[in-house]
Amino acid sequence: MRDVAVIAGYALRESLRRKVFLIVLLLSVAFLTLYGIGVWRAFEDTAGFVPPDQLGLDSTVVTGATVLGLAMFATLFLGTVLAIFLTLGVVRGDAERGLLQPLVVRPVGRSTLLLSRFLAAAGVCALYVGLLFAIETVTTGLIGGWWPDNAVAAGAELAFAVVIVVALSLLGSIFLTATANGIAVFMVFGGGLVAGLLAQIGRAIGSDTLRSIGRWASYVLPFEALYQDALHVLTAGTTGFERFALELGPFGGSSGGGVGVVLWAAAYLVLIGLAGIAAFARRDLP
């Protein structure tokens, strides 16, 4: 455990000294400011909306869930960017630059090294995503007067989704150069989101093919399933026409996976970790 703490501390200090956290903080403040303005305007503009009587639609619920759903998408994206940049060159990239060898020859063990780097990056990303989502939730609640049904579960699942991206990026860093890995993980991330959207469209139009794409994407890339489930639990208690209206939009979270998604994501994380440790143990370092 002592070695894990030393290497994780080294990774965190590197990010701190290279001003990674400062840049993330500044950009996040800018994003949150824009989000606050956006939320204010959205609630202002929809306040006067009067739905037909028989629909019983509360515009505050639809507006709140939609803007917070949008914020969740942005948070997932920002968390993914952070996850990728913290890990894209951890193994092959650092080895090619000659940074890794002096550490690997120490009596620490490659698995400890990998685990430490994972814990450092996962901890930072999960904390960042959790904090950002909490601020977005509070902003939405205070400005618009709408609070999600289960904000804690939604935030936790969103953070878990980014932790999966950290693991994928670390695994990729064993095989690919830093640039190639960054591109690959971004493309996998984008592919996962597109598959999720296709599945959502499939559910809306009743297409089995599109629904199966979404199901397989959930297994192969569970960060997408976690994100969808996080969207779902945001309005888990919302029913009736409001629910229907939300599910028509891209941030409606029409597909809730429940505990099964979380359990599969946990198992997936373990599998990725084991694959990474096995691959790193066999890898020759230049």
Added chain:
Amino acid sequence: MPPALAVSGLGKRYGSVRALDGVDLELAEGELLGLLGPNGAGKSTLVKIACGLVRSTGGTVEICGAPAGSPTARRSLGYLAELFRFPGWMSAEELLVLHQRLAGSDGGAAERTELLALVDLTEARDRRIEQMSKGMQQRLGLAQALIGAPPVLLLDEPTSALDPAGRRMVRVLLEELRSRGHAVLLNSHLLSEIELVCDRVAIISRGRLVAEGAPADLSRARGVEVETASGVRLFEGASRDDAPAIVARLVGEGEQVYGVRVLATTLEDVYLEVVE
């Protein structure tokens, strides 16, 4: 007592390329062994296998009796890579602290002070590595390799970025390390340097060990050159032991002898002969 480094039948293939082909080598405690060979001969591969950076495809390597790459083996060695880089945002002091923690050294500030003094970097203790010259970084690399006073040191081209003064400093340092009982495997292209400091030399070519021995043992007598009043005379094939008799004979023949020089092949001659 097992040897500091024991290499037996070591092989390494990269696809169809045989980088190492059955190399046997031993390094005793307190010995300074120079590893020579042309580019691509397999020297760095051998060092990397010994460090656990690269996996062999045949044979064994042991560090102080422990299999190379095992935690016990890694605890016993210090390594300076040929192409290395330290995080530029760290200071020399911070880098040594990090490696002390990873190596499990309890030397603390006293060890860091001693090591920085040893490589002449006391003044640069708090300087960021990115502000150091390549030579300073190489000296810092040596200090890093010496953390925890490991019994075995594997140094891959440790003087490649150093100026003549820096090289001299490293030579003195290597002699000091030998006197303290460290076993050193020095991988270098600089034959003169190897000849000056190493107890033994091993030459690798095309993945095979082609020559091994003390520099003096590897050289061969090339003749005796005698400067006389009638000019310089060369006695080919004669050795140092033949010199008195040659001089006596020349004097007996009435020649005036002004100087005698025993000629032997240099390490460079031996090297070129075995690798070509």
